[in-house]
Amino acid sequence: xRGRRAGAYHRxxxxxxxxxxxxxxxxxxxxxxxxxxxIALDAAGIPATLVEAATxxxxxxxxxxxxxxxxxxxxxxxxAAIGVWPHAAAQATPIRHIxxxxxxxxxxxxxxxxxxxxxxxxxxxxxxxxxxxxxxRLDACTRLTRCAPAKLEALEPHAAGWRARxxxxxxxxxxxxxxxxxxxxxxxxxxxxxxxxxERHDYEQALFVATVTPERAHAHRAYERFSDDGPVALLPLAxxxxxxxxxxPGEQADEVAALDDAGFLALAQRRFGWKLGRLGRPGxxxxxxxxxxxxxxxxxxxxxxxxxxxQTVHPIGAQGFNLGxxxxxTLAELVAGAADPGDAALLARYAARRxxxxxxxxxxxxxxxxxACLEQPALAxxxxxALLACDRVAPLQSLLARRGMGFRGEPPRAVLERLP
Ligand SMILES: Cc1cc2nc3c(=O)[nH]c(=O)nc-3n(C[C@H](O)[C@H](O)[C@H](O)COP(=O)(O)OP(=O)(O)OC[C@H]3O[C@@H](n4cnc5c(N)ncnc54)[C@H](O)[C@@H]3O)c2cc1C
Numbered sequence: 001x002r003g004r005r006a007g008a009y010h011r012x013x014x015x016x017x018x019x020x021x022x023x024x025x026x027x028x029x030x031x032x033x034x035x036x037x038x039i040a041l042d043a044a045g046i047p048a049t050l051v052e053a054a055t056x057x058x059x060x061x062x063x064x065x066x067x068x069x070x071x072x073x074x075x076x077x078x079x080a081a082i083g084v085w086p087h088a089a090a091q092a093t094p095i096r097h098i099x100x101x102x103x104x105x106x107x108x109x110x111x112x113x114x115x116x117x118x119x120x121x122x123x124x125x126x127x128x129x130x131x132x133x134x135x136x137r138l139d140a141c142t143r144l145t146r147c148a149p150a151k152l153e154a155l156e157p158h159a160a161g162w163r164a165r166x167x168x169x170x171x172x173x174x175x176x177x178x179x180x181x182x183x184x185x186x187x188x189x190x191x192x193x194x195x196x197x198x199e200r201h202d203y204e205q206a207l208f209v210a211t212v213t214p215e216r217a218h219a220h221r222a223y224e225r226f227s228d229d230g231p232v233a234l235l236p237l238a239x240x241x242x243x244x245x246x247x248x249p250g251e252q253a254d255e256v257a258a259l260d261d262a263g264f265l266a267l268a269q270r271r272f273g274w275k276l277g278r279l280g281r282p283g284x285x286x287x288x289x290x291x292x293x294x295x296x297x298x299x300x301x302x303x304x305x306x307x308x309x310x311q312t313v314h315p316i317g318a319q320g321f322n323l324g325x326x327x328x329x330t331l332a333e334l335v336a337g338a339a340d341p342g343d344a345a346l347l348a349r350y351a352a353r354r355x356x357x358x359x360x361x362x363x364x365x366x367x368x369x370x371x372a373c374l375e376q377p378a379l380a381x382x383x384x385x386a387l388l389a390c391d392r393v394a395p396l397q398s399l400l401a402r403r404g405m406g407f408r409g410e411p412p413r414a415v416l417e418r419l420p
Pocket of ligand 1: 028061184
């Protein structure tokens with residue numbers, strides 16, 4: 001079925017001759033964020049072209065992999081609004097409680113969905129399943145031109161926008177666009193070509209992702225636990241399994257990668273503790289390097305960056321896709337109401353609207369990791385008090401819950417649909 005779809009899609013894609021006059025909004029990168037934007041634009045009736053370097057299959061796209069995504073409530077609202085969630089819901093597990101603590105310190109913070117009047121604070125979904133759902137929804141798009149595998153290789157300014165040179169299996173194509181969207185990930189070619197600098201921070205940590213089965217039921221609770229060696233998270237999954245996210249100091253990465261299953265489980269157990277009893281049955285282990293990369297500007301002339309191309313954050317805060325989807329849905333909302341999608345005033349509005357959410361979320365992700373992992377005994381009582389305050393002080397709890405659910409700044413309308 002997949003093969004047949006991919007074939008049909010290539011036929012739809014075969015290049016006319018040379019230049020496709022008016023590719024509409026040109027989205028470079030069909031990862032989780034670029035694909036979501038393409039769908040949102042199609043749903044709003046905006047013609048667009050999606051260029052993706054990988055073959056359009058969930059097992060071929062780089063970010064449609066083994067990572068388990070914690071999707072904030074706002075994200076699920078947004079995915080429902082653009083028709084993706086019906087394809088993914090059956091594979092998602094609700095997160096009804098969140099527990100944040102630090103090894104060896106007394107404070108902890110807990111969030112409960114019921115206390116905040118909702119059925120779930122968020123959902124866990126394997127990235128591969130979200131990728132498959134996006135691909136199914138992309139198949140139903142009617143105004144979208146899809147180009148994959150196809151790699152953007154050059155960009156030059158053009159009369160009213162950009163001219164892109166794209167390499168495909170059938171040869172080279174040029175595409176003209178009034179709005180170029182860089183959704184091409186952390187090492188964005190578009191960002192570099194636009195001359196936008198990025199600020200980088202190496203956490204000197206490596207991250208391992210695996211599925212484990214704890215002895216006790218997770219009861220739909222997500223755990224985040226900090227320690228001197230870095231954070232560890234456990235996310236609830238179907239059939240009593242949990243998605244483990246284990247951060248280790250960079251210099252230990254090779255050693256941890258070489259551990260056998262028993263050694264890896266023993267390390268995970270030491271770092272996570274015994275709240276869910278013994279951890280067992282580890283699945284395949286995937287290592288990731290961790291960096292923070294933040295573009296110094298979100299827009300250029302008739303161009304905009306979204307998702308990881310705009311900001312890549314530490315995965316432990318589970319914010320990257322959540323933030324990127326809000327980029328995509330805000331852009332789609334603004335473009336839907338405009339005569340010219342690349343208009344400078346529209347792009348300025350986009351950057352202004354995204355700033356509070358982007359800066360707040362990046363600061364929270366970065367600050368959380370730095371503060372919670374600093375090996376400074378003098379900070380311990382303060383950290384514990386801060387966690388206790390988040391646990392006990394009602395307005396702080398509500399703020400934390402709202403932000404945890406992905407509502408910050410001026411969110412795109414699509415994510416608000418189910419908010420009371
Ligand atoms: C271990 C781990 C766990 C995570 N957990 C969470 C979580 O719980 N919650 C959450 O919200 N986020 C999480 N994230 C972050 C999330 O996965 C990313 O933020 C998200 O995948 C970014 O999507 P993107 O589409 O912006 O970029 P990418 O997924 O990197 O996609 C970029 C796409 O662009 C394509 N591309 C690149 N260059 C070109 C080119 N020249 N021409 C054409 N195509 C090109 C690539 O092939 C790729 O498909 C996690 C990340 C990691 C690593």
